[in-house]
Amino acid sequence: MVSHKPVIFVVEPFGGSIRWHNPSLPLIYWDDYAVTRGDGIFESILIRDGHAANLERHAQRFCTSAAALGLPEPILNSWINATQAAIEEFGEGEGKCTWTYSRGRASTGIPTAWVSIQPISDVVLAQREEGVRVMLSERGWSFPSELPAKTLNYAATMATLRLARERGFDDVIFTDPDDGHVLEGATSTVVTVKGDKLRTPYDDTILPGTTQAALFAHAESQGYRCKQKVIDVDYLLAADSVWLVSSTRVAARVRRLGEDKLKAPDNENEIRSLIDAAMTRG
Amino acid sequence: MVSHKPVIFVVEPFGGSIRWHNPSLPLIYWDDYAVTRGDGIFESILIRDGHAANLERHAQRFCTSAAALGLPEPILNSWINATQAAIEEFGEGEGKCTWTYSRGRASTGIPTAWVSIQPISDVVLAQREEGVRVMLSERGWSFPSELPAKTLNYAATMATLRLARERGFDDVIFTDPDDGHVLEGATSTVVTVKGDKLRTPYDDTILPGTTQAALFAHAESQGYRCKQKVIDVDYLLAADSVWLVSSTRVAARVRRLGEDKLKAPDNENEIRSLIDAAMTRG
Numbered sequence: 001m002v003s004h005k006p007v008i009f010v011v012e013p014f015g016g017s018i019r020w021h022n023p024s025l026p027l028i029y030w031d032d033y034a035v036t037r038g039d040g041i042f043e044s045i046l047i048r049d050g051h052a053a054n055l056e057r058h059a060q061r062f063c064t065s066a067a068a069l070g071l072p073e074p075i076l077n078s079w080i081n082a083t084q085a086a087i088e089e090f091g092e093g094e095g096k097c098t099w100t101y102s103r104g105r106a107s108t109g110i111p112t113a114w115v116s117i118q119p120i121s122d123v124v125l126a127q128r129e130e131g132v133r134v135m136l137s138e139r140g141w142s143f144p145s146e147l148p149a150k151t152l153n154y155a156a157t158m159a160t161l162r163l164a165r166e167r168g169f170d171d172v173i174f175t176d177p178d179d180g181h182v183l184e185g186a187t188s189t190v191v192t193v194k195g196d197k198l199r200t201p202y203d204d205t206i207l208p209g210t211t212q213a214a215l216f217a218h219a220e221s222q223g224y225r226c227k228q229k230v231i232d233v234d235y236l237l238a239a240d241s242v243w244l245v246s247s248t249r250v251a252a253r254v255r256r257l258g259e260d261k262l263k264a265p266d267n268e269n270e271i272r273s274l275i276d277a278a279m280t281r282g
Numbered sequence: 283m284v285s286h287k288p289v290i291f292v293v294e295p296f297g298g299s300i301r302w303h304n305p306s307l308p309l310i311y312w313d314d315y316a317v318t319r320g321d322g323i324f325e326s327i328l329i330r331d332g333h334a335a336n337l338e339r340h341a342q343r344f345c346t347s348a349a350a351l352g353l354p355e356p357i358l359n360s361w362i363n364a365t366q367a368a369i370e371e372f373g374e375g376e377g378k379c380t381w382t383y384s385r386g387r388a389s390t391g392i393p394t395a396w397v398s399i400q401p402i403s404d405v406v407l408a409q410r411e412e413g414v415r416v417m418l419s420e421r422g423w424s425f426p427s428e429l430p431a432k433t434l435n436y437a438a439t440m441a442t443l444r445l446a447r448e449r450g451f452d453d454v455i456f457t458d459p460d461d462g463h464v465l466e467g468a469t470s471t472v473v474t475v476k477g478d479k480l481r482t483p484y485d486d487t488i489l490p491g492t493t494q495a496a497l498f499a500h501a502e503s504q505g506y507r508c509k510q511k512v513i514d515v516d517y518l519l520a521a522d523s524v525w526l527v528s529s530t531r532v533a534a535r536v537r538r539l540g541e542d543k544l545k546a547p548d549n550e551n552e553i554r555s556l557i558d559a560a561m562t563r564g
Contacts, residue, residue: 008312026308028317029397030290035382037312037436038320042340069437075376100317116312141426144438153435154319155351158385162352242329 004119007089009082011113013101016078018085021114032112033103038152040102040112041065043210044247045083046279047095047117052083053279054247057210062099065149071101071111082115082210091119096124096248102152124249127170128272131255131264132244133184135169136233138177143205150207154187161186171244173257175233176203182231184209188246191215192231192239193271197234202228211245218278233257241265243275251275286401289371291364293395295383299362300367303396314394315385320434322384323347323393325492326529327365328561329377329399334365335561336529339492342548344381347431353383353393364397367500372399378530384434385448390509406531409452412555413537413546416467417451420459420513432489436469443468453526455539457515458485466491470528473497474513474521481517484510493527493561515539523547525557530562533557 008021021027033039043062046053059076066074079099086097095117104111138161157172164172166187173190174183182190182201189209193201197220200212216226236242242254242262251272253263265271290303303309315321325344328335341358348356361381368379377399386393417441439454446454446468455472456465464472464483471491474481480501482494499510518524524536524544533554536544547553 021312023312024527026307026310027312028310028314029306030303030309031288031400032310032317032395033440034317035314035384036324036380036434037440038434039437039440042318069441096519098318102317114312118313140428142422142424144423144441146422147438147441149437151437152317152320153437155321155431155433155435156429158315158319158321159351159426159429 004090004093004095006116006118007086008101008114008116009086011078011082011115013072013104013111013113016075018078018082020085020089023116023254027114028112029105030105033106034100034112034152036106039069040100040152041069041071041150042101042152043099043150045097045099046247046250047087047090047097050087050092052087052097054210055080057213058099058247061150061208062101065151066101068104068147068149069151071103074101074113077235079115084118086115094120096120103219120248123228127249127252131253132170133168133256134171134173134244134254135164135167136258137164137172137174139174139183140177145205148207157186169256171252173254180232182233182236185244185246188244188252190231190236191243191245192236193241193243193265194239196224196266198224198226199229199231201231203230209245211247211250211275215245215275215278219274222274224274237262241268241271243271245275250279286372286375286377288398288400289368290398293360293364293397294393295386295393296352299359300360300364302371307337309396310394311387313368313388315388316382316394316434318388321351321548322434323351323353323432324383324434325381325432327379327381327482328529328532329369329372329379330562332369334369334379336492336496337362339495340381340529343492344383344441348383350429350431351385351433353385353525355369356383356395361397364554368397368399376402377417378402382434386536401408408413409531409534414452415450415538416453416455416526416536416540417446417449418540419446419454419456421456421465422459425520427487427516430489439468451538453534455536462514464515464518466472467526467528470531470534472513472518473525473527474518475523475525475547476521478506480506480508481511481513483513485512491527493529493532493557495525497560501556504556519544523550523553525553527557532561
């Protein structure tokens with residue numbers, strides 16, 4: 001097994017040139033709004049077999065996020081060039097690629113932009129195989145529906161994840177405190193399987209998932225019937241299987257939901273392969 | 283007038299040693315949770331006449347924020363030492379000091395901590411003198427009441443501020459969309475004056491303001507009657523004067539609120555001096 005080092009390429013946000021950055025050296029200045037205000041956006045993209053998986057959907061959401069924050073429109077060509085250069089430097093094997101785009105330094109007014117690739121963590125690899133124990137958590141705060149962007153503001157989500165881990169869980173599924181509707185995972189989209197039906201929660205406070213979108217497109221072509229739907233916790237408990245899908249973890253089956261054990265379905269490997277294939281085709 | 287350069291001192295989060303950092307060089311690594319997740323806290327502190335104003339309240343809230351995020355308890359002595367060292371390096375005159383404390387790099391697990399001082403911006407200086415035009419904005423999102431911390435997650439607030447500026451305003455006062463109650467400024471606390479009564483909005487989704495607390499303590503000693511109270515917009519319009527108070531801007535009188543012009547009260551200078559004195563004593 002190859003041990004990979006992280007790779008960084010900085011993207012010049014206007015001209016579009018790229019340059020390699022040593023990951024062992026600091027990158028961001030003290031007055032960057034990414035740091036001082038969390039004023040920036042990101043995408044996490046799976047690198048597999050030398051390819052960025054599901055790249056078109058990520059690029060599209062990235063542009064939507066940038067527009068929502070009033071950042072200059074990303075020069076996608078530069079981001080893709082930087083991603084290619086980073087893949088070459090990173091080498092074979094799976095990686096987690098992150099695009100980050102911030103408003104930049106207060107003193108210069110120029111956005112900061114970079115692409116990184118790092119190895120997939122052992123925790124993520126294990127969760128793909130073994131599934132995850134999930135804590136249900138009412139989300140007491142709400143996201144700004146006026147800001148449909150994948151921002152860097154995850155402090156509250158991280159706090160909930162820490163609480164979950166203290167209690168012996170691996171992850172979180174948020175529910176709406178008013179009506180109990182299922183929202184999303186901490187950094188993933190919820191997908192249920194019941195017979196040939198794939199469902200994902202409908203709610204206007206959650207950001208559309210790129211992996212879930214790729215999955216639904218592929219699954220439809222394989223004869224599954226897919227749709228968004230308002231879902232409550234009982235619906236999760238009654239499903240054949242419940243999955244957290246996201247770009248780098250791809251799919252982790254929920255094997256415990258709060259106090260309930262969720263048995264592995266007969267078609268666990270089939271579903272996992274379906275999600276895997278959706279990512280590879282994306 | 284002296285032109286000041288920014289000053290940075292890095293705080294070693296466990297041992298407590300401090301070291302100078304060149305502000306013209308990058309400080310933060312690509313995998314710092316401050317950048318990737320906004321997972322950190324801060325305080326902004328006014329530096330005036332070589333002193334950190336209202337330091338005790340800032341230090342206290344800093345510790346509360348750190349506890350809420352499960353960060354190691356700050357070694358306050360180190361933060362104060364770094365602040366002193368930065369003040370000496372910065373020299374005479376007013377400055378804005380920021381304490382930032384993040385969960386640190388994913389690859390090391392060690393928190394990142396630093397103190398900076400920079401000149402007060404011309405915009406802030408002008409707003410102290412001339413007051414501010416304020417847009418009213420329903421806050422469509424809510425803060426996590428389970429996370430009573432001054433985190434780095436200000437992307438949505440910044441988006442609202444940008445919108446306000448596009449519309450010819452300088453700042454924002456948020457209201458609760460459900461009941462119309464007044465909440466807070468974008469980065470400040472709302473205070474009203476009516477006769478000898480000072481009021482600030484009561485709501486459990488807003489973080490207590492350090493400047494407002496210092497003001498109320500001082501104003502009480504000067505014969506004013508101060509309290510928190512549920513306030514609506516009509517209450518603001520009927521007040522003698524409305525102020526946005528915060529550590530570095532200190533006090534900016536609201537001279538326009540939405541479409542309404544708010545006339546300067548007879549005691550404008552008296553109130554400004556009162557707030558000013560509260561900061562100097564803190």
